[in-house]
Amino acid sequence: MAPKIQARWPIADESTPELVLERFSPEQTYKTKVYTALKHAIANMDIYSSPEPTWIDERQLSERLGVSRTPVREAIAMLEQQGFVKSLPRRGIIVLKKTKREVIEMIQAWAALESMAVRLICQRASDREIARLRTIFQEFNDAHKPADYPHEYSTANIRFHQTMIELSGSQILAEMTENLVLHVRGIRQITIGRDDRASKSIVDHLNIIEALEKRDIAKAEAYARDHTLGLADYVAKHSEGIFD
Structure with missing residues (x-):
């Protein structure tokens, strides 16, 4: 019988080259x-x-x-x-500010990313997580209309869109939308108080939430996409004082 050979692991001091690491400054x-x-x-x-x-x-x-x-x-x-x-x-x-054309294209990109976000929410998010979206608008009603509190509603509006990206559970979507936030957020804040857009906005948001609660991917995608593209159309037609 051949003699049994016992494996011998090399000792670090013998064969492992010293790692050259620089201390973080x-x-x-x-x-x-x-x-x-x-x-x-x-x-x-x-x-x-x-x-x-x-x-x-x-x-x-x-x-x-x-x-x-x-x-x-x-x-x-x-x-x-x-x-x-x-x-x-x-x-x-x-x-740096973007040009009108650049902002419109950024909003269009946001619409595409957000429509994917709602698809992922339908597939991945729990009912409890989706319910968080309703709480964002719980203070608004007939006695506390979005149009009468544009700054307050603008804050809720931005939080709604950021929460949808978060609930998608996609780190890539979060990273892709991060660099759009500065410009899209700023344009949303300015335009939300114009032409009673806040009143239409909250209806759009509630439609999106209802579709998400029903896990209706097609409707959720369509509502989310059309809502954001509506902002792009508004900027294209009514951007006085923003880029001038």
Whole structure:
């Protein structure tokens, strides 16, 4: 009988090459944190409410965030690559607005992504999760009409659309819509108070919710898509003061 050979695993000190790892520096760690904080702040800016440009100051950001200017500069460079801001020599950093055509195309893209989101909600979300959508509008009724409280309703409106993306359970959809939020959100806020659009908007939302509750994918997709494309059509026809 051949002698039994006992396996011997190599000892790390003998054969494993030393891994060359660099310790994370505070600047590298802060860059990601600063980027996330700054992107969130920009997404919540109301940049379309005024024709005046919106500027951000690197030094002030550094002071308010309590970090050096290096991670702030790096975060701004990342945001510039994504088309959120632009650094102008000797002038500062401007938050970029889109043209009318670009905004319409972004809304159209949002409509396509949101129609897929409602399909996924029908397939994946629980009844309890879908019920969250109704609670967003529970304060609005005949005595508390959306048209009479446009700012309040605008906030609920944005939360409704963001919640639908969340309930889809798709991280990819969340990432794809993230960069659209700044512009689509801003346009929704401005237009919701015009031409009694808030009254029609809440009816559209309730139709979407009812279709989701019934797991009617075809109707949910159609309602969601038509609702958002209605915003694109409105912007195409009534964008005075927004892009002028």
